[in-house]
Amino acid sequence: MSTLLEVSGVSVSFDGFRAINNLSFHMGAAELRAVIGPNGAGKTTFMDIVTGKTRPDKGTIRWGEKGISLLGLSEARIAREGVGRKFQKPTVFEDQTVRANLLVALRNKRGPFAALFWRPGPADLERVDALSETIGLAAHLDRKSGELSHGQKQWLEIGMLLAQEPRLLLVDEPAAGMTVAEREKTTEILVEAAKTRAVVVVEHDMEFVRRLNCRVTVLHEGSVLAEGSLDHVTSNPDVIDVYLGR
Amino acid sequence: MTGSFLKRNPSVPVVLGLLLIGTLAITAMAASGGLSTSFVKTLGMTLCLALAALAMDLVWGYAGILSLGNIAFFALGGYMIGMWLMTARTEGIVAESLAGQAIPPTPQEIRDAVGGQIFGVVGSSDFPTIWAFSGSLPAQLALVVLVPSALALVFGWLAFRSRVTGVYLSILTQAMTLALALYLFQNDAGLRGNNGLSGLQNLPGLSGVPQSTVSLWFLWGSALALGLGYLLCAFVVSGKFGAILRGIRDNEARVRFLGYPVEGYKLAVFTLSAAITGIAGALYYPQAGIVNPAEMMPIASIYLAVWVAIGGRGRLYGAVIGAIAVSLISSFFTSGKLPDLDLGPLRLVWVDWWLVMLGFSFVLVTLLAPKGLGGLVDLWTQRRRPARHGADLGPDQGSFREEEAKA
Numbered sequence: 001m002s003t004l005l006e007v008s009g010v011s012v013s014f015d016g017f018r019a020i021n022n023l024s025f026h027m028g029a030a031e032l033r034a035v036i037g038p039n040g041a042g043k044t045t046f047m048d049i050v051t052g053k054t055r056p057d058k059g060t061i062r063w064g065e066k067g068i069s070l071l072g073l074s075e076a077r078i079a080r081e082g083v084g085r086k087f088q089k090p091t092v093f094e095d096q097t098v099r100a101n102l103l104v105a106l107r108n109k110r111g112p113f114a115a116l117f118w119r120p121g122p123a124d125l126e127r128v129d130a131l132s133e134t135i136g137l138a139a140h141l142d143r144k145s146g147e148l149s150h151g152q153k154q155w156l157e158i159g160m161l162l163a164q165e166p167r168l169l170l171v172d173e174p175a176a177g178m179t180v181a182e183r184e185k186t187t188e189i190l191v192e193a194a195k196t197r198a199v200v201v202v203e204h205d206m207e208f209v210r211r212l213n214c215r216v217t218v219l220h221e222g223s224v225l226a227e228g229s230l231d232h233v234t235s236n237p238d239v240i241d242v243y244l245g246r
Numbered sequence: 247m248t249g250s251f252l253k254r255n256p257s258v259p260v261v262l263g264l265l266l267i268g269t270l271a272i273t274a275m276a277a278s279g280g281l282s283t284s285f286v287k288t289l290g291m292t293l294c295l296a297l298a299a300l301a302m303d304l305v306w307g308y309a310g311i312l313s314l315g316n317i318a319f320f321a322l323g324g325y326m327i328g329m330w331l332m333t334a335r336t337e338g339i340v341a342e343s344l345a346g347q348a349i350p351p352t353p354q355e356i357r358d359a360v361g362g363q364i365f366g367v368v369g370s371s372d373f374p375t376i377w378a379f380s381g382s383l384p385a386q387l388a389l390v391v392l393v394p395s396a397l398a399l400v401f402g403w404l405a406f407r408s409r410v411t412g413v414y415l416s417i418l419t420q421a422m423t424l425a426l427a428l429y430l431f432q433n434d435a436g437l438r439g440n441n442g443l444s445g446l447q448n449l450p451g452l453s454g455v456p457q458s459t460v461s462l463w464f465l466w467g468s469a470l471a472l473g474l475g476y477l478l479c480a481f482v483v484s485g486k487f488g489a490i491l492r493g494i495r496d497n498e499a500r501v502r503f504l505g506y507p508v509e510g511y512k513l514a515v516f517t518l519s520a521a522i523t524g525i526a527g528a529l530y531y532p533q534a535g536i537v538n539p540a541e542m543m544p545i546a547s548i549y550l551a552v553w554v555a556i557g558g559r560g561r562l563y564g565a566v567i568g569a570i571a572v573s574l575i576s577s578f579f580t581s582g583k584l585p586d587l588d589l590g591p592l593r594l595v596w597v598d599w600w601l602v603m604l605g606f607s608f609v610l611v612t613l614l615a616p617k618g619l620g621g622l623v624d625l626w627t628q629r630r631r632p633a634r635h636g637a638d639l640g641p642d643q644g645s646f647r648e649e650e651a652k653a
Contacts, residue, residue: 076502076507079503095639104486112511113514115487116485120247144651144653146634146651160504164505
């Protein structure tokens with residue numbers, strides 16, 4: 001399996017606190033991965049580093065077949081390279097309709113002049129319809145996204161990421177605040193998405209991780225503590241000590 | 247983003263229609279002697295202010311950037327056209343007075359005499375370098391757009407790329423405006439210091455045309471500029487570009503992580519706003535007759551923001567309504583025609599107290615009716631606001647408040 005993302009030896013500290021400590025991590029091109037770990041393990045910082053929000057003190061991040069370095073690229077540039085990010089709190093454009101949210105997210109030229117003269121064609125509208133079907137919001141396309149329930153906003157944000165056609169999807173705690181039925185739907189969306197691209201899910205909820213049924217990476221104090229199937233890592237004594245045993 | 251231009255901008259035919267009817271009515275009334283020339287000028291200037299407010303709404307109401315620098319672009323537009331007006335008109339006068347001499351004056355002599363006339367007031371007689379193009383109308387017209395745009399481009403590039411947002415960005419833009427005003431106050435700056443440029447109401451070569459006619463020309467010119475500006479702004483905000491601007495206003499991070507270069511968008515809209523504002527200023531100051539650095543003092547920046555706030559930000563017609571209503575009421579109160587009110591210990595002199603009232607109304611609108619005057623339109627279109635229990639529409643400082651949004 002070809003490697004899509006290769007993070008090696010990355011460290012970052014904030015005012016002396018080592019949030020990420022010599023972290024190495026790699027992802028294949030079509031893979032689902034869950035990242036778990038206690039609070040402060042560096043899960044969100046890890047995402048910040050990959051998406052360009054935080055610059056690491058040392059280490060390298062290689063991306064794609066050509067192995068280009070993501071360090072030093074702007075967030076927008078990294079997103080255009082094919083890294084999509086879902087925030088922990090649902091972040092959608094609340095003053096705009098679900099359709100507008102998805103249209104804006106569609107993969108297109110991103111420059112101001114291209115946007116000024118862009119009009120959605122039939123293919124774009126079809127794509128938005130199909131996406132809204134996938135995320136279960138087909139009936140809500142013309143509603144303002146601010147009116148949606150918490151779970152629906154989370155789905156819309158995932159839908160926007162899918163519209164962006166990323167090669168790697170970073171999803172921060174998608175199931176937080178969702179009902180059981182919503183969680184099941186979310187699992188379906190993510191498992192389906194991972195068939196054609198890499199998906200990293202950061203999650204607290206073990207039940208949700210079990211449902212994803214994928215390889216798990218356990219982070220602790222900014223580095224990888226264990227990696228493997230959920231059963232494998234949950235039987236690891238170190239993991240039990242720092243995380244599950246608490 | 248979907249649907250025809252008119253479907254996306256239902257306000258366009260209404261605003262353009264009212265503008266046309268209003269301009270025709272004023273022309274008819276002026277022709278029959280019902281309106282004084284100075285009042286026609288006030289109305290023409292009001293339309294220019296509405297255009298400037300429209301450009302302000304573009305950056306503040308749509309992109310969430312509370313720019314207090316727009317008034318600098320407005321004054322710069324006035325300066326650029328004023329340079330040609332002064333030069334060309336003084337040339338006419340000088341040529342006429344020198345024509346009677348036995349030896350015809352050389353072009354250099356005329357140029358020197360014009361320089362003496364224009365810059366004598368600041369103790370100089372040479373044209374400063376920045377007046378190099380002042381003899382050419384096309385060049386100065388181009389500068390009306392280019393100078394404000396260039397300033398916005400350079401300043402915006404520096405400010406946006408360092409990701410200054412919210413209040414700090416507003417303070418920066420205000421600092422830019424104040425610095426420019428203080429610079430222009432100096433005689434060395436080459437724009438006649440605190441005298442500014444004057445006599446701008448006299449169009450070169452048209453001394454035979456009465457001001458009552460010129461005032462109508464400018465009224466129509468201002469109305470045309472406002473109409474075209476409205477069309478342009480409607481086009482800009484109703485497409486995908488507008489959707490991204492509103493995204494930046496409410497939730498900049500999401501836009502960034504979708505892959506859009508946020509700084510590029512801010513820079514584009516800020517520069518466009520500056521260009522429109524420059525044109526508004528170039529139409530305003532020939533009607534006002536004088537432009538000087540005092541026009542750029544902080545109070546003027548605040549005015550521009552107040553018009554948009556009172557009109558209702560984030561809707562183009564709101565900015566137009568706000569600017570027209572406030573500036574007309576303002577000229578009514580400051581005209582001196584209103585008798586002072588004697589309240590015993592306190593004597594209400596309207597010319598002085600008007601600003602206090604305006605300040606109060608700004609506070610009241612912000613607190614009680616964030617939709618502003620534009621919100622009155624909602625009663626008619628039955629637009630409702632969303633029920634969000636007080637939550638803003640996004641995490642950013644400039645984001646829409648619950649009351650401003652549409653359900």
